[in-house]
Amino acid sequence: MRKTLKIALLASVSLAAPALADEPASPIIVTGHGLDDGPATPAYDVEIIGRDTITSSASGRIEDVLSSVAGFSQFRRSDSRSANPSAQGANLRALGGNAASRTLVLLDGVPVANPFFGYIPYSAIAPERIGSVRVTRGGGSGAFGSGAVAGTIEMTSAGPDQIGLLQGEALVNDRGETQASLTAAPKLGSGFLVASVQWDRGDGFWTTPKDQRVAASARAAYETLSGSLRAVAPISGDVEVQATVLAYGDSRSLRFKGADSTSEGQQASLRVVGRGQWQFDVLGYVQAQDFSNVVISSTSYRKTLDQHRTPTTAIGGKAELRPPVGGGHVLRLGTDVKLATGRLLEMPYSATTGLATAVRRAGGDQSDLGFYLQDDWTIGKVVLTAGGRADRWTIRNGFYRSVSPTSGAVTQDSAYADRSGWEGNARGGIVWKAAEAVSLRAAAYTGMRLPTLNELYRPYVVFPVTTNANPNLKPERLRGYEAGIDVTPITPLTLSLTAFDNRLKNAIANVTVATNTQQRQNVDAIRAKGIEASAALDLGTVRLDGSLAWTDSKVKAEGLALDGMRPAQVPRLSATATLAWIPREGWRFAATVRHTGAQFEDDREQYVLPAATTLDAYVQLPVAGPVSLVLRAENLTDETIVTRNQDGSMDLGVPRTIWAGMKVML
Template identity: 60%
Template sequence: MGQDEGDPIIVTGEGLPLPPGTPAYGAVTIDRDRLTDSAAGRIEDILADVAGFQQFRRSDSRSANPSAQGATLRALGGNASSRTLVLLDGVPQADPFFGYIPYSALAPERLSEARITRGGGTGAFGAGAVAGTIELASAGRAQLPTVAASAFYGSRDATELSAAITPDLGEGFVTVSGRWDRGDGFYTTPADQRVAASARARYESWSAGLRAGAPVAPGLEVQFRGLVFGDDRTLRFAGADSHSEGQDASIRLVSRGRWQVDLLAYVQARNFSNVVISATSFRKTLDQRNTPSTGYGGKIELRPPVGRRHLLRIGADARLADGEMFEDGFNATTGNVTVRRNAGGEQATFGLFVEDDWTIGRLVLTGGARLDHWSIDGGFLTERNAAGVLTVDGRFADRDGWRPSFRAGGLLNLSSAVALRGAGYTGFRLPTLNELYRPFTVFPVTTRANAALGLERLKGVEAGVDLMPFSGVTLAATAFYNRLEGAIANVTIGANLRERQNVDAVTAKGVELSANLRLGQIIASASYAYSHSRVDAPGEAFDGLIPAQTPSHAASATLGWRPAPGWDFSGTIRYVGRQFEDDRETDALKDALTVDAVARMPLGKGAFLVGRAENLFDAAIITRNVAGSIDLGTPRTLWVGIKVER
């Protein structure tokens, strides 16, 4: 696996290079300049540059309930779990119990790029990538200054502090970083619906990271990443507080020699708590006081030398998760405990994968397959009344099985300006422990868990064209058809009562357009997605309707001007179309158009003055609508601050 002894030792802190067939799947890359130059300074806001990216709700990681912050693409939404595989340096980021993404802990300034691939995937950890894959890569020594720091002050007494130090360490490097932000928040409740118990969406989050890379031999390096974080938020009413926390660690060995190797192992410890307040009595109705969970796993990927025309990838991976929740239900009138609930379980996937990219002149063919063994074990749900008497003792049967997945694609470079591509794929996702075992309430609606949920199974095809009519300008268009069979949805079964169920399918077809321009001092990008997404559920009231929380139209455009080194002015406009709160299309969330702006000017000696404006024209963003009871998203928010890079 080594190189010649005279070769220089270079530590990149990165994984292996992308296979040549990657463009066949229409990946979109967000570079570091954009990651570090957004109005909100939050990763979920930046990912929205790629039209079609969505969370369950429109709120960001300051005013949303964390458990609702999954990630999905291509209008395959409908519940809060992630249908998109989110990786950081190759490590899955979804919470082991809930499936949500800890966005507040993924600080954009720590990253070098984000690559978004829509559609099913194989490769490492491909199980779960039914809507696509978002690959986040940490910045290495080449992208990071030795010292970087920023301090911002914003509307509603908001503060954002960030710092990192990245010294060389022998022939390697180490990065120690931290971020803390807080704010008094805004009223998510419209003024005409507020009551004495209404509270601002206060938030406070912090994270600290350690990352290091060191050479083991020429062409062989070891990488370590550690992260600890905490996040506290208040939602809608005084006392409706949530807390999430995590501790993550991973170690990676990368060989760039003749036999290329990527070996990775990781462990995650997470916890979540949440208090639900009645919208009528304003007393506590539910205390989700403890939800400990653990995720761990790893992969090995080998790239044997099989000639210059082929890049062969062979590997295996494993993901395991266990968790349980402890919660107490209360009488909304008396405040007395009515039920104490404990539920949890374990699940695992073990996969083998192989993929080959074959270059034949201007044509690149790529194809891959996975075979996964999955299991769901130890599921249980117990309930006790206020006196401690056991009233429910549910023990659910263990389940397991095998599931193959495939994908294939082609990229034909007709010229340096025109490329055609096409791909087809399958995939699957296990229901999360949360979907299987944990009921929840967003007053007045209660949603039941369902321990009998089956797998979600994807089939999809797409075709596209990439154009570069002249230097600095790229255009792309993709048409797609995806069918998610057994899609897990929150299905209405009674008045203010829903249950998680597998519906026959969700079908989504549509078009995605993107454009990028770099001409001298001008930088611009734009993205648009139209999705015709429908639920196939013969005999059900929602058959043929749009999945909950799924817009048909989404668009984003950013225009930047850099008149001189260190100077930067940019504006971003985003549009999200009308969508529905529920599966019956009863309550609508009207469309929203927002404008953001960022300005930066140099002060000398690596210091910059920065101004940021979110939702500049203070558009009303409806994030929840239950029979006219409304929640709103982030209003106009202004920031001013200093950045230092040396």
């Protein structure tokens, strides 16, 4: 893994070198970002997470940062130290119910979800590299709009102005686990380079409750190494090139000895942004990822499944043009494409004999070609926006093959019919500056998500429950609308309130079909409606940020037992609040309270995950020159967080954890 990381970083230097070789004679400012937001961005329910919040989470994990937006969720409550990677999707607005992401997650414009599974490689995204995060709840068309049925999370990398020349951090916690990172961001003429590496490791905590542990039980050990190299340089006075390489490797052990999983990946992108009269944004990327997983029986403690390899590749890109149409209009015309292929090799084992019972291979190919346009029109105190998108999708070469490991005899050989189609979607909205301190907004939208290759072709086991794939799954379709108000009653205080109603047609859910057996199926719909509220009070040295989401989410599945029930793993209420005190530059004292309401483990609402309220803390104190003392506390009150409940067999989330270390900023 380290060799792969080294090769990827050297490749990035080669890619960026031509752009850095010929510097212009006069200084030019580059941003490292894409084009500026359109004037109608406030028509949607948007929350911005700033760099101070990003770099001061108690865990140092990006999923912890995203949890500061109420309503954000993964399939399970575990973070990237103690969850199976394939369960770590990203969702908003109570449109969960399975492990795939219904929220589109972008890093500098590149979709980061694993192309086979749809999970987000959170451990690869070091918060120290991120400058800001914009979370837009609600689906709709637009650049890379396919898949954004619950919303979009856009992460933007930090540059030298935010990082400084050098920033490093090293911490250890009360269990002896370590976390270290180093980021350098030198300015090179009119451009800059950002090189970063992060390494986390530890024996982990007990996810199994004490009264359920056996001799085969194990702590949630983990080790993660990730590195990135990013070069930004001008081509001319208003055109810049951005080249990025990211490589990572992650290994974890969950619940039992030998229940090990690994994920690794490499990603490279090249982006050219023009900010002249004819603005443009052209981006291309390539991704290669792999995943493995071993399942251990909770009765015999033998290996029952070895998901040996899941190599996945994707190539894609986008091109957007903003012609100077004038008249208060910002017109966006664009196209994007993504081609993905994934294959699975796995071997089930007998829990009695320990011998392999089959060798199975499965996989397929997908593509999505989209065309979109959007126009934002400013008329005095009113901004109107409307956009449309057309997607041509294909699902091809799907197969499932099983052979005997001893005789080689074929026991199943299925080839699935190729499918394709066109999907049209649209969104529109309005923002009205009703008064100096009051803005009113409304929006309506549709969206689409293809089933992942994982949902189509890969069964999985969370012992003793087996969830089977379904090669006949249809694309999900979203229809939603919302209305909101943003108020600034006094300069330091901002309040926001949004009411929404979303309907996800053909929603893919894990449906119980027999004892300890589920299958992925399209249900009629998931209907989610609710309110989202946020508040921000900035008094300079004191800042308070709060967010709340309340949703009424129900499955519509006529004739099935889950009809009218709440989707699995979806709480009705979630809330978060952070109070920070910054008495002077370089100092920070912060406390974060999070509440997640009760939710159900399964589609039939048999097994409850109780509500949990946690308290985190963060302290940064300068001690000498560029060196600061950092103290962090996760789950300070040691709340019991149940992350899985299968008929009383439970997994737990992070217990009280205290970190201490040093931070250097030059």
